[in-house]
Amino acid sequence: MKVYFNLLVLLIVLGACERQGADRQSPPPQGxxxxxxxxxxxxxxxxxxxxxxxxxxxxxxxxxxxxxxxxxxxxxxxxxxxxxxxxxxxxxxxxxxxxxxxxxxxxxxxxxxxxxxxxxxxxxxxxxxxxxMAYQWDPSLYNVSDAFALILNTNYAPLSQRLHTFSARMGQVPEYYQAAKAAISRPAAPQLELAIQQSRGSLEVFGEELEKTVKASQMPADAKKLFLQRLHDSRSAIQGYIDFLQNLQKKLTKSGNFHDFRIGEKLYEEKFQFDINIGMSAAKLYQRAIIEKQLTHDKMTRLADQLWPKYFPSNSPPRESLEKIRKLLNKLSQHHASKETFKKKVEQQIPELAAFVSEKNLLTLDKEKPLVVRTTPAYMQGFAVASINAPGPYHKNADTYYNVMPIETYSDQRAESLLREYNDYILQILNIHEAIPGHYTQLVYANQSPSILKAILGNTAMIEGWAVYAERMMLDAGYGNFSPELWLMYYKWNLRTITNTILDYEVQVKGIDQAQAMKLMVEDAFQQQAEAEGKWRRATLSQVQLTSYFAGFSDILALREELKKAMGNNFNLKGFHEMFLSYGSAPIPMIRQLMLADLAKQDNKFQ
Structure with a gap:
């Protein structure tokens, strides 16, 4: 998952979302x-x-x-x-x-x-x-940490200048949190819990390491004194916000008067049109996902029939197809990293993916754009196992961060459940999605778009849809040597994409409870308990974003097939990929219009 969820939030976050950035300069022209x-x-x-x-x-x-x-x-x-x-x-x-x-x-x-x-x-x-009006019921929107962390950790200017900027900005932190407390009215329970968790993580940004950095810096004595006073005041303001939220949580738990995290059909459809923008209603996409779920079960059944004799030569397969699939998935899921080596395995696979993309001539990769695998910062934890923080268009060469949750700190039981979910097969697909040629690659291209608006006002269905499309495209190109085991796991992973749409709609519009949601994910989509619990939490914290994967993937695949049919021998996959990505993170229907117009100028050929 690309942390593009933050871009959706920023319209209401009042200054607390993140992508990586850098150079001081005037905004470039829109030509x-x-x-x-x-x-x-x-x-x-x-x-x-x-x-x-x-x-x-x-x-x-x-x-x-x-x-x-x-x-x-x-x-x-x-x-x-x-x-x-x-x-x-x-x-x-x-x-x-x-x-x-x-x-x-x-x-x-x-x-x-x-x-x-x-x-x-x-x-x-x-x-x-x-x-x-989420500003009233979602207290997790109020968090200053991300921008402060970027100022501190991005080398866009000398450290002394960045510390001066950090200090000036800190002067407004107490007032920021006073306003946040005044804005919040009867929050929703999941959002309140997340706000407490991430606000605690925020204190790390303003912690002892920063204090040591300031004391060791060349700042004038009076500037150091002012910085340290503001640092103390900022910590107090954040802690005060945490105390406020905890007291509110106790009060609302006692009364049971939380705001409903479910937004209902009207708001859901409206939000879907703003965020997804694929020319259909949320209800219609939901119905399409229901059909696709059954088609995917059918494909998995055929693979399970093929693999059963190899892994259970002495046992007859269960009559019920889902149970047969589940047994094979459980068998294959035993192959996974340890919780101590999970992050290292992620790092090791990145160059392998890059080599395959180049070998198969699927896309031109920019080898100069840094990708750094890191543990997800504390103030960002609690939402997804893996995510990408990409640099913005004003500093295209800054590091892209691949965030990985600290599974090594989890209990053995919880870690084992997650590691079985992100087994050796799924981990490869996850890395395709998040890194190459998924989010990381797409966002490098987006930053090269001549329209900065298409980078900063990006469409989540295009962004997530490309990452899901990249998974399928890599396997179609022969990644994994067409291993039926990898394809079975791919369909399990793709079933998650489909189920995300079903889950989000049924939670937010149809009002299913946690038990019903867990049944959908564990029994119908073969997810491990820990993964399903995390996804349930995510479905209560966000709305519509979970539909972006299936919506975008379906539209990109349809566009590719449309152009293949129309262009005949003039179609080539690399040309399609590079042209598609050249328009930034625009909605897919918009990219289709632009591609058709440009191809008409180019005699129906890629250049």
Whole structure:
């Protein structure tokens, strides 16, 4: 999972999401590659308005700016009070009016696609505060740690300068948490629990190591004194927020008056349209997933029939197909890393994946872009086993972090359950998804897109869909030598993608409980207990995001098949991949329009 979930959250997080970033510089121009766009008065007007929009955006969302690598606003920490929320609404309404005044018919197709992204963003931003209002019931949205960690750990400037920026920003932390406490009204229980957990993790960012760094630095004595005072005040503010949340948790547990974490059909469909943007309703995608689940069971049954004599030569297979599949999966799941070697195995597989992609000529990889496997920072834990933190477009060469949960710290029972889930077969597919040619590769390409808007206003279905597509594409290309064992495990993994959509819709709209959700995941999707428990928690913490995997994968696969049919002998897989990724993280229907337009200019050939 790419930590692109944070980009969805940032529209309501009021300054607490993360992607990696770096250079201090003005936002780059919004010019597109198409020559006609650069010579049109309408397009020039649009580009100028886009530039003003982005400048204002970063001043309103300085933490988001930092996550994209834009540090000119890094000293600012917006306080999430009522006045700020009103300012956000005025910003959205003002720019909605300005962009609506443009004549779309005079714009190039590239500019129209950027305009569609902006309009969706502005409508969504207003919806967040008038309808969804998670700022009242999701206290996990209030967390300052991510941007502070980036300032401290990213070498975008000398350490002394970064410490000065860190200090200035800390001056607003107490006010930030006072405003957070004032905004929260009857939170939902899962979000409250996560907020407490991650806020405790936040204290590490402001811990003893930072204090030692400041004392050992060349900062003037008065600046050190001010920094240490602000550090003390920030710790107190975070601890005060934790105490506030814990007291609220006790009170609401006693009364049972938590906000419902289920958002219901109306809000779910609205959020789905804003976030997924694939031209169908959430209900229709849910029905498609139900059908796909049965088709996947059928494929697994055929593989199980093939493999049964190899692994159980003396036993007759069970009559019930799901039980037969389960027994084979359990047998294969015994092959896994230890909890001490899990992270090392992840690291070892990355170069193997890169070599395969190059050997099969599937995609051009940039070997100069760093990928660092690390333990998930404490303030980010509690959501997913693995994730990616990618650099923003303002500093494309900064490290990309592959976050791996600290399984070595888990109890033996919990670790064994997770390790059986992420066994030697599944781990390879996980690394394809998260790293190469999945999230890591896609985000390197996104940062090269001539449209920065398609990088910063990215679509989650495209991002997660590409990672899921990459899994299937690699196996189709012969990764794993067409091993039936790997394919059986792939279908189990892909079944998780399908089940994510079913689970999310049934939890948020149909209101199933934990027991029903566990049955769906453990019995129908063959998931280990620990994985299913973690996914249940995630389904209570987020909405719609879990549908992005299946939605995006289905659309990308359909687009590839459409172009193969239309282009005939002119189609080649590498050309498709590189052209598809060149448009940044735009919604897939938008990429389809852009690809068709560009292919028409290129005589229906990839270049």
């Amino acid at each position: 597109e590659a198409a020559p006609e766009a650069m010579h049109s008065e309408a397009n020039r007007t649009f580009e100028q308005l886009c530039q003003r929009f982005i400048n204002d955006l970063w001043n309103l969302f300085p933490s988001w700016a930092i996550s994209e690598g834009y540090y000119d606003v890094a000293e600012k920490l917006q306080v999430p009070d009522k006045g700020y929320r009103q300012h956000l609404m005025e910003f959205a309404q003002s720019y909605q009016y300005k962009f609506a005044a443009l004549d779309k018919n005079q714009l190039s197709i590239n500019s129209r696609s950027n305009l569609a992204l902006i309009e969706n963003f502005l409508r969504r931003l207003q919806w967040q505060y008038t309808d969804f």
